[in-house]
Amino acid sequence: MRLENKVALISGGARGMGAVEARLFAQQGAKVVIGDILEDEGRRTEAEINESGGECVFIRLDVTSEESWQSAVGEAVNRFGKLDILVNNAGIYRTHNVVDTTAEEWDQVMDINAKGVFLGTKAAIPALRENGGGSIVNISSVAGLIGNFMSSAYTASKGAVRLFTKSTAIQYARDGIRANSVHPGTIETLMTAPILSDDAYRQDRIDRTPLGRLGTAEDVAYGVLFLASDEASFMTGSELVIDGGRTAE
Ligand code: NAP
Numbered sequence: 001m002r003l004e005n006k007v008a009l010i011s012g013g014a015r016g017m018g019a020v021e022a023r024l025f026a027q028q029g030a031k032v033v034i035g036d037i038l039e040d041e042g043r044r045t046e047a048e049i050n051e052s053g054g055e056c057v058f059i060r061l062d063v064t065s066e067e068s069w070q071s072a073v074g075e076a077v078n079r080f081g082k083l084d085i086l087v088n089n090a091g092i093y094r095t096h097n098v099v100d101t102t103a104e105e106w107d108q109v110m111d112i113n114a115k116g117v118f119l120g121t122k123a124a125i126p127a128l129r130e131n132g133g134g135s136i137v138n139i140s141s142v143a144g145l146i147g148n149f150m151s152s153a154y155t156a157s158k159g160a161v162r163l164f165t166k167s168t169a170i171q172y173a174r175d176g177i178r179a180n181s182v183h184p185g186t187i188e189t190l191m192t193a194p195i196l197s198d199d200a201y202r203q204d205r206i207d208r209t210p211l212g213r214l215g216t217a218e219d220v221a222y223g224v225l226f227l228a229s230d231e232a233s234f235m236t237g238s239e240l241v242i243d244g245g246r247t248a249e
Pocket of ligand 1: 038089140183190
């Protein structure tokens, strides 16, 4: 039970990596609040976790809204008495080069992927402080470490998450709050399903990965679990790369 008695809030937890993290956290003893704009999927994930012996609550959360974040954090504290862990996981992916990226697309991606992380962190810090500390895990990407030939706003948003995490870590370390970023490579989820349905592209991604395969949501979830847990108690402001070796070259 690596998260015994911990309370965790996971954004974008209805499906994909967020849902896998929610299941793993619950198996490890955490009480989990999942927040997402996808209500049907969110309720399904909530029911699955509760039916398998975990403790989970779904709430509707739009990460671009400060009020929505305030009520999500409030719900976690009201329901479970405190907040120990925030996973800023919600995100969207868009693939356009610079010239083809519209100003609207840029704003939408930055709003969800970057501002969403800022608003979540801002809403959670008072509750984490009140708790005597906690762990914030921000899901960036390898796209937050290196340039990408087919996405522009997305890489900018994930780069923003990387350095915002370090500022959070420095500013709140003395409150016992740790903040670290996670940088997954290509992971098979519904987010990447459209691009990975192209066989040539899929094979290219595998060929560029030294470990010779794409990642799974579980590969990432175990890294997030580690950073969320007390096992990582001397880690803050760091970057956990989970990419099969892709950025090591
Ligand atoms: P996913 O299956 O699409 O899950 C992301 C979840 O976030 C979805 O349920 C999505 O709902 C939700 N979301 C979107 N906008 C939201 C908002 N405004 N408020 C609340 N929730 C919102 O994607 P995933 O692959 O699990 O990705 C999870 C995170 O990992 C993302 O931050 C992504 O950028 C990052 N990541 C993914 C990969 C990869 O290869 N899959 C690699 C590196 C990093 P909608 O479906 O309605 O948008």
